[in-house]
Amino acid sequence: MEPLEGSNGREAVLSVRGLTVGFGDKLVLDNLDLDVYRGEILGFVGASGAGKSVLMRTVLRLLPRRSGQIHILGADYDAVSAEERSNLDTRLGVLFQHGALFSALTVKENIQLPMREYLKLPKVLMDELAYLKIQMVGLPADAGDKYPSELSGGMIKRAALARALALDPDLVFLDEPTSGLDPIGAAEFDDLIARLRDTLGLTVYMVTHDLDSLFSVCDRIAVLGQKRVLVEGPLTDMLACDDAWVKSYFRGKRARSIPKHQDTTRGSSANARTSD
Numbered sequence: 001m002e003p004l005e006g007s008n009g010r011e012a013v014l015s016v017r018g019l020t021v022g023f024g025d026k027l028v029l030d031n032l033d034l035d036v037y038r039g040e041i042l043g044f045v046g047a048s049g050a051g052k053s054v055l056m057r058t059v060l061r062l063l064p065r066r067s068g069q070i071h072i073l074g075a076d077y078d079a080v081s082a083e084e085r086s087n088l089d090t091r092l093g094v095l096f097q098h099g100a101l102f103s104a105l106t107v108k109e110n111i112q113l114p115m116r117e118y119l120k121l122p123k124v125l126m127d128e129l130a131y132l133k134i135q136m137v138g139l140p141a142d143a144g145d146k147y148p149s150e151l152s153g154g155m156i157k158r159a160a161l162a163r164a165l166a167l168d169p170d171l172v173f174l175d176e177p178t179s180g181l182d183p184i185g186a187a188e189f190d191d192l193i194a195r196l197r198d199t200l201g202l203t204v205y206m207v208t209h210d211l212d213s214l215f216s217v218c219d220r221i222a223v224l225g226q227k228r229v230l231v232e233g234p235l236t237d238m239l240a241c242d243d244a245w246v247k248s249y250f251r252g253k254r255a256r257s258i259p260k261h262q263d264t265t266r267g268s269s270a271n272a273r274t275s276d
């Protein structure tokens with residue numbers, strides 16, 4: 001499988017072309033194009049109901065599409081063999097909204113689920129790997145034996161992230177990872193994402209409504225509107241965009257309350273976070 005090169009010479013780990021998705025008479029995505037490049041954190045935004053979750057679920061093959069091509073790590077999902085498709089699946093990690101851990105399983109068992117599905121490893125090795133992931137996301141070692149109901153919201157997000165990282169993916173999808181966290185917890189989570197990207201070379205596709213995350217850790221932002229990607233680029237492009245929704249989103253009252261957002265450096269998002 002050859003990696004796809006975008007028009008800017010960067011490797012696109014996810015490339016979507018002409019994607020159309022609908023339900024009955026309702027068209028949600030119409031001829032949508034999108035590239036996500038290796039090593040970047042892409043923030044994906046759009047009005048509520050615009051189709052952000054539908055796009056993510058379609059890319060993950062959880063929803064059918066009417067037309068369009070999806071390439072992951074250079075491979076056309078539709079054209080590869082079942083075995084190659086399964087290999088590709090191991091290179092994607094997903095953190096669904098609200099964590100979505102299995103409540104009857106401990107954190108360790110949740111993290112080991114993808115390992116059980118895709119790898120055949122002795123138990124002792126799976127335990128070691130699970131504790132490595134637990135450490136990686138900043139949870140204490142004893143969190144492994146806890147059930148989701150015994151964890152705080154922030155710990156659940158971290159545990160879900162550890163599960164998303166279970167198979168050492170190239171690309172992780174995060175669906176509103178900071179929703180429900182207090183500003184400090186959200187800032188710490190953003191810092192964790194940035195650190196993992198820097199240390200593991202992860203590529204991150206992050207659906208978010210969180211302006212602080214967009215301002216502090218995202219390298220590029222894509223805006224979903226009118227059933228397609230309306231505008232994509234760095235924050236400066238969003239601030240210069242004349243579309244009414246983009247303008248009110250990035251230059252509205254809440255956005256203006258974020259101090260010095262253009263100068264905010266990675267790893268210091270806690271300092272820049274709004275408190276509302």
Ligand SMILES: Nc1ncnc2c1ncn2[C@@H]1O[C@H](COP(=O)(O)OP(=O)(O)OP(=O)(O)O)[C@@H](O)[C@H]1O
Pocket residue numbers: 023028046047048049050051052053054055
């Ligand atoms: N399985 C489905 N069957 C029918 N309609 C659906 C289905 N899934 C989503 N939709 C519709 O598709 C549209 C886009 O939904 P989606 O959940 O992707 O929005 P979103 O941008 O993620 O919104 P939010 O930011 O509120 O989470 C909505 O009108 C929704 O009702």
